[in-house]
Amino acid sequence: MSTFTDLYQGHATILDDTQAACPNIYESRLRLLHHALVTRPDGTGADPGAILSIGVGSGIFETLLAQRYGIHVSQAIEPSAALADQARAKGLDVTEATAQDFDYGGAPYGTIVYNGSSFGFIPDDEIVGTFRRNREALAPGGRLVLTDVPAESALGIILRVRQEAGIPDALAQELLKGTAFFNVAEHSYKPYWHEIPWYEAALREAGFSSFGYWQTVIENPPYQNDAPSDPVAGYTAGNYVAIVAGE
Numbered sequence: 001m002s003t004f005t006d007l008y009q010g011h012a013t014i015l016d017d018t019q020a021a022c023p024n025i026y027e028s029r030l031r032l033l034h035h036a037l038v039t040r041p042d043g044t045g046a047d048p049g050a051i052l053s054i055g056v057g058s059g060i061f062e063t064l065l066a067q068r069y070g071i072h073v074s075q076a077i078e079p080s081a082a083l084a085d086q087a088r089a090k091g092l093d094v095t096e097a098t099a100q101d102f103d104y105g106g107a108p109y110g111t112i113v114y115n116g117s118s119f120g121f122i123p124d125d126e127i128v129g130t131f132r133r134n135r136e137a138l139a140p141g142g143r144l145v146l147t148d149v150p151a152e153s154a155l156g157i158i159l160r161v162r163q164e165a166g167i168p169d170a171l172a173q174e175l176l177k178g179t180a181f182f183n184v185a186e187h188s189y190k191p192y193w194h195e196i197p198w199y200e201a202a203l204r205e206a207g208f209s210s211f212g213y214w215q216t217v218i219e220n221p222p223y224q225n226d227a228p229s230d231p232v233a234g235y236t237a238g239n240y241v242a243i244v245a246g247e
Helices: 014-021 023-037 060-069 081-089 124-136 154-165 169-176 194-205
Strands: 051-054 076-077 109-112 138-148 210-216 242-244
Touching: 014 023, 014 060, 014 081, 023 060, 023 109, 023 138, 023 210, 023 242, 060 154, 124 138, 124 194, 138 194, 154 169, 194 242
Parallel strands: 051 076, 051 109, 109 138
Antiparallel strands: 138 242, 210 242
């Protein structure tokens, strides 16, 4: 049984409030997520099939996927009771569980997706085993999709240094004012940070062998909400990156 601390208790509406304040960032992230869901690692098109969303949060992106693209999530899990209640209020069927403890009873899945760095809440010594369970729950040709604020991105560097070294709130506020983390006093960050190649190595150890990368929000942090952007291939410049992993 994994240990989980609900960092969102008392801040249940934080994600929805942030979307309302940063619509262009969320639009860019939606376009990135949609592209990853309908794309194979080699860049060709794919049907996402039955989708399991791990760390559904408050259900913002799952709701938008259905409204905008007609893509529906088959199952959703969210360990935070506070966020799960918000997702249920949007009409989603959510099981309160961690990725480590979930039984994957709806397998096989065409796609398993961790959106919004939700896999960054999984301890390092548990992540390969969890990715291996994900792979075993996929149908033949299925894909694991991860979207992240990478540790090496400009946004990731600011967030991680503030978290671990204690940048004063006043300085952090100035640097983050144009990002989705402008509300520095309330927003909880993931506890585990890694560069994209670290995750590829973990995925390879779990049995995945093919990878595709797409990125969005290339702007420096103060300007990230100025306009929405479409995803482009790669991971070396984006503040939000999608990894698509297959066998």
